[in-house]
Amino acid sequence: MRALPTGFLLHPAAALHDAGWGHPDHQGRLGALASAVSMDMLTLHERVVQLEARSATEEELLPVHTEEHVEQVRSAVDRAMEEERCIPLNLDTLVSGGSWDAAVGSSGAVLAAVDGVARGFVRNAFVATRPPGHHATPARAMGFCLFNHVAVGARYVLDQGLGRKVLIVDWDVHHGNGTQEVFYRDPNVFYLSLHQSPHYPGTGQEWETGAEAGSGTTLNIPLPPGTPRGEYRERFFGVLEDVWGDFAPDWVFVSCGFDVLKGDPLGGQELEPVDLYDFTRAVVALSVPTQGPPVALAGSTGGAAGPGNVSAAGDPGPLTGMRTVLVLEGGYVPELIGAGTVAVLRALAGLEAP
Numbered sequence: 115m116r117a118l119p120t121g122f123l124l125h126p127a128a129a130l131h132d133a134g135w136g137h138p139d140h141q142g143r144l145g146a147l148a149s150a151v152s153m154d155m156l157t158l159h160e161r162v163v164q165l166e167a168r169s170a171t172e173e174e175l176l177p178v179h180t181e182e183h184v185e186q187v188r189s190a191v192d193r194a195m196e197e198e199r200c201i202p203l204n205l206d207t208l209v210s211g212g213s214w215d216a217a218v219g220s221s222g223a224v225l226a227a228v229d230g231v232a233r234g235f236v237r238n239a240f241v242a243t244r245p246p247g248h249h250a251t252p253a254r255a256m257g258f259c260l261f262n263h264v265a266v267g268a269r270y271v272l273d274q275g276l277g278r279k280v281l282i283v284d285w286d287v288h289h290g291n292g293t294q295e296v297f298y299r300d301p302n303v304f305y306l307s308l309h310q311s312p313h314y315p316g317t318g319q320e321w322e323t324g325a326e327a328g329s330g331t332t333l334n335i336p337l338p339p340g341t342p343r344g345e346y347r348e349r350f351f352g353v354l355e356d357v358w359g360d361f362a363p364d365w366v367f368v369s370c371g372f373d374v375l376k377g378d379p380l381g382g383q384e385l386e387p388v389d390l391y392d393f394t395r396a397v398v399a400l401s402v403p404t405q406g407p408p409v410a411l412a413g414s415t416g417g418a419a420g421p422g423n424v425s426a427a428g429d430p431g432p433l434t435g436m437r438t439v440l441v442l443e444g445g446y447v448p449e450l451i452g453a454g455t456v457a458v459l460r461a462l463a464g465l466e467a468p
């Protein structure tokens with residue numbers, strides 16, 4: 115049987131978020147990503163397919179974000195549209211008239227990726243987002259991020275009964291304080307972050323390990339700037355295997371930041387695209403290949419939860435497959451975003467490293 119392809123998702127509105135060309139998250143990032151992927155099409159052809167993205171609804175944001183936060187972003191975007199200028203939400207996070215569609219389009223692209231993987235259309239998926247998400251907390255936009263796409267995706271998996279335990283692996287060079295905060299007390303979501311420290315946003319110390327029912331389901335690996343590649347790789351592979359064994363997830367999301375690559379102006383690490391290829395291969399290798407019929411989604415069968423179907427309220431049934439979705443976070447050198455994306459796409463699709 116032919117292996118399923120890997121899904122690639124990019125909501126067209128993601129390019130419309132415009133913080134200005136002087137901002138690190140400028141509009142050229144996704145253009146560079148898309149052109150690198152198309153340059154590699156001879157290899158990726160038929161092994162990577164584009165899935166249509168959709169926009170997340172407000173109801174899909176609210177399990178993660180407060181109504182006040184969603185409203186604050188919306189009204190700032192309305193104002194940006196009226197006044198035809200960027201509106202700052204804080205020192206580093208701006209919105210333009212296109213930012214609402216970009217942000218809900220990026221969260222929605224993650225949800226479309228989840229659906230594509232859960233239905234068995236694709237074996238795994240990569241989602242290009244803009245603005246990024248992992249610094250957005252339940253109540254606050256920060257660090258260029260408006261809505262937390264990975265958190266919205268993980269919540270969706272659990273709330274729709276598509277999985278029981280979600281692992282989030284965050285290798286962006288910055289600590290994903292927003293994602294950590296969303297799931298700090300949640301025993302069903304494990305947040306694992308390797309990040310540079312000391313560095314923005316200042317969180318992600320080793321003693322931050324979760325609280326209450328979520329005690330022990332947050333693990334932070336702070337690494338000094340200039341950590342040698344060999345050491346970085348060893349820490350990653352070791353900790354990934356440990357967490358996997360202890361937590362036994364059935365879904366994994368990767369907060370895939372390319373600012374951990376050597377040469378990124380907002381980072382300070384030494385990794386090369388081939389390292390992220392190997393990190394992705396490690397995630398894929400630990401995953402049990404998806405077997406059996408695709409899982410039907412809640413609501414997709416007119417609400418009738420028959421055998422093998424999933425109902426949001428009922429038992430999800432036998433979910434034997436491991437489901438993997440990579441989501442773009444940071445990365446501020448266009449060429450490195452392109453090279454990194456091609457590397458992780460090839461790894462997801464079981465192709466050789468570029």
Ligand SMILES: [Zn+2]
Binds near residue numbers: 287443
């Ligand atoms: Zn980052």
